[in-house]
Amino acid sequence: MKPIEELDDEEIIKELKKWYSENALVCPICNKMILVKEAVERDKEFLGKICSSCFEIEQEEEPIAMQSRPLQT
Numbered sequence: 001m002k003p004i005e006e007l008d009d010e011e012i013i014k015e016l017k018k019w020y021s022e023n024a025l026v027c028p029i030c031n032k033m034i035l036v037k038e039a040v041e042r043d044k045e046f047l048g049k050i051c052s053s054c055f056e057i058e059q060e061e062e063p064i065a066m067q068s069r070p071l072q073t
């Protein structure tokens, strides 16, 4: 690969696209661009990898949705 200063715009875009396809993905829940290494692999359903913040929200919401226990005051 040539040094970045020697690339023209088209080549830079090409390299960036390559980099993104290898290192980044879009979270299917919030549509945010995330790094593959920061993505969290879900062990269920078909969405696959999601961002860590969506994963955290899911983890928090799930027990509530599943148990639906009455609120205590």
Ligand SMILES: [Zn+2]
Pocket: 027, 028, 029, 030, 031, 032, 050, 051, 052, 053, 054, 055
């Ligand atoms: Zn997300």
